[in-house]
Amino acid sequence: MELTVLGASGSYGAPAGGACSGYLVRDGDTTVWMDCGNGTFPLLQEHVDPGDLSAVVITHEHPDHCADIYGLHVLLRYGLEQSGLPVFAPEGAEERLGCLVASWGDTFAWNAIDDGDKARVGSIDLRFSRTDHPPPTFAVEAAAGGRRLVYTADTGPEWSVDAFGAGADLVLSEASYLDDNIPVAIHLSAAQAGRAAREAKAKRLILTHIWPQVDRQASVAEGSEAYGEPVTLAVPHLVTEV
Numbered sequence: 001m002e003l004t005v006l007g008a009s010g011s012y013g014a015p016a017g018g019a020c021s022g023y024l025v026r027d028g029d030t031t032v033w034m035d036c037g038n039g040t041f042p043l044l045q046e047h048v049d050p051g052d053l054s055a056v057v058i059t060h061e062h063p064d065h066c067a068d069i070y071g072l073h074v075l076l077r078y079g080l081e082q083s084g085l086p087v088f089a090p091e092g093a094e095e096r097l098g099c100l101v102a103s104w105g106d107t108f109a110w111n112a113i114d115d116g117d118k119a120r121v122g123s124i125d126l127r128f129s130r131t132d133h134p135p136p137t138f139a140v141e142a143a144a145g146g147r148r149l150v151y152t153a154d155t156g157p158e159w160s161v162d163a164f165g166a167g168a169d170l171v172l173s174e175a176s177y178l179d180d181n182i183p184v185a186i187h188l189s190a191a192q193a194g195r196a197a198r199e200a201k202a203k204r205l206i207l208t209h210i211w212p213q214v215d216r217q218a219s220v221a222e223g224s225e226a227y228g229e230p231v232t233l234a235v236p237h238l239v240t241e242v
């Protein structure tokens with residue numbers, strides 16, 4: 001299984017191509033677009049033909065995780081004339097995100113997700129866990145070939161990656177802030193992300209969703225100290241084996 005980072009900027013776009021949250025999870029012929037934050041659809045097209053996507057996962061309805069679904073809709077409906085692409089999203093997302101378009105038509109097959117839900121897309125098994133973040137928000141576990149990727153989506157410290165069990169091969173954790181400046185407790189600091197991954201015995205940790213004004217090297221230092229091993233940063237076009 002392979003993870004491709006399309007965008008990793010927390011909450012709003014960063015200068016110089018810093019798109020918001022978006023990732024590709026791939027295993028063989030299966031490709032899942034996990035979060036379609038603003039700015040990620042152009043980058044996606046550098047890695048995959050959108051007509052070849054197997055499914056889309058929207059972790060929650062904050063625009064930095066879902067806004068670019070409209071671009072995929074336009075291409076699939078009017079460009080490629082494809083229909084029925086599975087979308088996994090919180091209950092009601094189809095209606096509320098419908099304000100982005102006149103009508104979704106039959107472009108997507110919407111599937112409401114809830115805490116503990118499971119789904120299979122091609123060769124990838126998905127599980128969802130409700131996080132500590134105001135709109136209904138779901139962390140994602142993607143498993144294939146005996147490997148496990150855990151993506152925190154957005155969360156505060158009252159949820160942890162150990163909700164999916166210990167020993168994930170790769171944890172992709174939000175780390176919006178630094179420990180000495182946490183404006184609102186609906187996100188994690190790099191230290192909180194590091195501690196949670198260490199306690200859940202994660203085998204590798206990548207930090208993402210860092211706010212654009214936060215010093216990334218400070219995030220790496222803080223996260224690495226808390227995790228106990230070096231962490232890496234999610235950056236656009238990073239491709240890594242899980």
Ligand SMILES: [Zn+2]
Pocket residue numbers: 010011021062064065154209
């Ligand atoms: Zn966010």
Ligand SMILES: [Zn+2]
Pocket residue numbers: 060062133154
């Ligand atoms: Zn959010």
